[in-house]
Amino acid sequence: MSPLLILRVHADLRLGLGHVARALALQEAWRGLGGQVCIAITGDERARRVGGGTHPFLDQPLACEASYLGEALHAPLPEVLKARAAVVLVDQWDTTPAFLQALRPLRVAVMEDDTDAHESADLLFQPFLEGVRWPDHPVKVVDGRKIRPFETRSAGCRVLRGSHFIVVDRAALALRPKRMPLQPLAVHKLLVTFGGSDGPNLAQKAYDTLAQLAAEDRWRGACTVLAPNGIQGEPFPGCTVVRGLPGLTQLIPGFDAIWCSAGVTLAESLCMGIPAAVWGQNERQHGILSDLAMANGCFDLGVGPEADLAIVREALAQWLGPEGQDNRQEQVRDGMALVDGMAASRIAQELWQLAGSSA
Secondary structure: OOOEEEEEEEEOOOOOOHHHHHHHHHHHHHHHOOOEEEEEEEEOHHHHHHHOOEOOOOOOEOOOEEEEOOOOOOOOOOHHHHHHOOEEEEEOOOOOHHHHHOOOOOEEEEEOOOOOHHHHOOEEEEOOOOOOOOOOOOOEEEOOEEEOOOEEEEOOEEEEEOHHHOOOOHHHHHHOOOOOOOOOOOOOEEEEEOOOOOOOOHHHHHHHHHHHHHHOOOOOOEEEEEOOOOOOOOOOOOEEEEOOOOOHHHHHHHOOEEEEOOOHHHHHHHHOOOOEEEEEOOHHHHHHHHHHHHOOOOEEEEEHHHOOHHHHHHHHHHHHOHHHHHHHHHHHHHHHHHOOOOHHHHHHHHHHHHHHOOO
């Protein structure tokens, strides 16, 4: 029998499409094990498009089943869909114990939770929120199972923590260099992207910062700015502004560095050895980025909507220039060590075992 995995996600202006991108990577890994997948999605018009069976970034059909459940974040799963499934993974940031309990009798897993709601689930993947770097040893045996330091329990829920569970698209793994790439003396090509929605409008603030550096002759590189909402002002020399970047994963290796927020694009950059400066879109997201920065995976510029652009400008000028070469090289080394590109496969294996335990 081919077990059905439901990937329960949400997409709106606040969350963007990062959770959908993660679902696409996970569905591929699950189908590789021989299972079936349904992406059950709520949210805005982009969610409706995905739920209708169309790829969110490409003009082509999804490789798996999809179902649009409406706009409400906590819309229930249809009983007919639940009856077909073996396990559900909830990946939408905000959840409640009641919402998770309503998914029973399915086996229930959760991706990222900074509340106690996951205690109503069977399994929690926590790639960032309790630290991203965990050792593999010492191993201890509990109830006949080998337990590594990244595994713990919260009430009745098994918790798997750390960067081993940071998901990237399979294409990022294919593009991962065999050797650690050497950083240029200064960044010549910079990619700036804060997601396909950029609710806080960080692209404009980043553009203003880079335009000022260029006007002061403190940075002479070229940049591509993804600005879904457009940019006020004429692009400065070397700056290209676009509203969309189809096939972004394939384009990332063409840049020396990236300025972004938390999400799959950041994870893919780390996996492929592209150093990243990061802005949190809010305090919650900044907590994720702080953990990554403490592990030397990225250069933390703070919370973007609250940023003092004068301070950001000084920090960025150093990081982009010759003075930042050593720092960028260290971030490449440590970022590639954090994100090895195998997380989707690991998560699919864990979900497969969870589905089997309900048989």
